[in-house]
Amino acid sequence: MSVATVSHVVNxxxxxxxxxxxxxxxxxxxxxxxxxGIARSLRMSQTRTIGLMISDISNPFFADFVRGIEDAVHAxxxxxxxxxxxxxxxxxxxxxxxDVVLEKRVDGIVIVPAGGNRDYLNDLIGTGLxxxxxxxxxxxxxxxxxxxDNRDASFRLVTHLVRLGHRRIAALNAHLAATSIRERIEGYxxxxxAAGIPFxxxxxxxxxxRIEDAVVAGxxxxxxxxxxxxxxxxxxxxTLGLIRALSDRGLxxxxxxxxxxxxxxxxxxxxxxxxxxxxxxxYALGQEAANLLFDRLLKKRTGPPVRLTLGTSxxxxxxxxxxxxxxx
Numbered sequence: 001m002s003v004a005t006v007s008h009v010v011n012x013x014x015x016x017x018x019x020x021x022x023x024x025x026x027x028x029x030x031x032x033x034x035x036x037g038i039a040r041s042l043r044m045s046q047t048r049t050i051g052l053m054i055s056d057i058s059n060p061f062f063a064d065f066v067r068g069i070e071d072a073v074h075a076x077x078x079x080x081x082x083x084x085x086x087x088x089x090x091x092x093x094x095x096x097x098x099d100v101v102l103e104k105r106v107d108g109i110v111i112v113p114a115g116g117n118r119d120y121l122n123d124l125i126g127t128g129l130x131x132x133x134x135x136x137x138x139x140x141x142x143x144x145x146x147x148x149d150n151r152d153a154s155f156r157l158v159t160h161l162v163r164l165g166h167r168r169i170a171a172l173n174a175h176l177a178a179t180s181i182r183e184r185i186e187g188y189x190x191x192x193x194a195a196g197i198p199f200x201x202x203x204x205x206x207x208x209x210r211i212e213d214a215v216v217a218g219x220x221x222x223x224x225x226x227x228x229x230x231x232x233x234x235x236x237x238x239t240l241g242l243i244r245a246l247s248d249r250g251l252x253x254x255x256x257x258x259x260x261x262x263x264x265x266x267x268x269x270x271x272x273x274x275x276x277x278x279x280x281x282x283y284a285l286g287q288e289a290a291n292l293l294f295d296r297l298l299k300k301r302t303g304p305p306v307r308l309t310l311g312t313s314x315x316x317x318x319x320x321x322x323x324x325x326x327x328x
């Protein structure tokens with residue numbers, strides 16, 4: 001066979017007769033041939049690789065998010081691969097991982113930013129490399145983004161507590177340099193203001209986004225006087241920490257304190273009491289982020305950056321003292 005014929009079979013670049021194709025494939029199997037991806041990338045100036053930077057792989061939210069990206073990438077082009085990186089919400093680690101994926105000559109990057117590296121990212125975007133922010137974004141940077149309306153979702157969730165009669169509502173705030181967390185606290189404040197309840201900064205307790213730290217923060221909330229009757233948690237680690245703090249004190253939810261949280265997760269409905277939460281479309285967030293990136297890679301989308309905002313669902317369970325489902 002000529003080199004050109006074998007190339008057409010391997011790459012599917014031109015129709016080859018079934019007989020010739022069968023002979024080439026038989027030789028490939030006998031020789032256990034594998035294409036040299038590095039050489040191909042140098043020739044094509046394209047690696048068919050996408051960098052995916054998430055902020056905390058231990059957070060259940062990102063399991064469906066990554067699956068959504070992977071499924072969307074495979075649907076668009078099964079020859080593309082992902083390089084998954086976990087910044088652990090650390091600016092320095094995120095910067096090091098950027099250097100790693102750029103050395104791999106990725107064709108584009110989807111990032112859940114840790115909050116820093118603004119100048120670095122601005123320079124990176126300026127090179128023309130497609131970059132898509134997901135779940136969060138960095139204001140002022142010209143890149144596509146797909147997010148949810150965190151402020152509105154938190155407003156609706158806290159307003160539900162107000163309608164149940166709560167007036168002293170604490171907030172467990174995850175200490176993250178993320179637009180999403182800041183917007184959730186803004187939604188909490190909006191709900192209080194709309195109900196005519198004065199904002200009390202002493203009711204906002206902040207801790208690192210780790211369950212162990214959230215347990216300590218939960219204990220601080222339980223020590224507040226006058227005692228809050230309800231608490232809003234800005235992510236699932238804060239929710240789990242508060243639930244454990246209540247259990248450690250021998251207190252009951254919602255009898256002693258109503259609890260609501262941001263983010264649903266697979267076992268939220270198996271808790272007793274079952275947790276009232278805002279459910280984010282994490283799988284769809286991943287899909288839309290991948291599609292935005294591919295549209296830039298294939299030049300199907302040009303011009304200024306776009307920001308997609310997806311809806312959320314308010315799932316009412318027993319932890320707030322109510323038993324109904326409120327649609328998005």
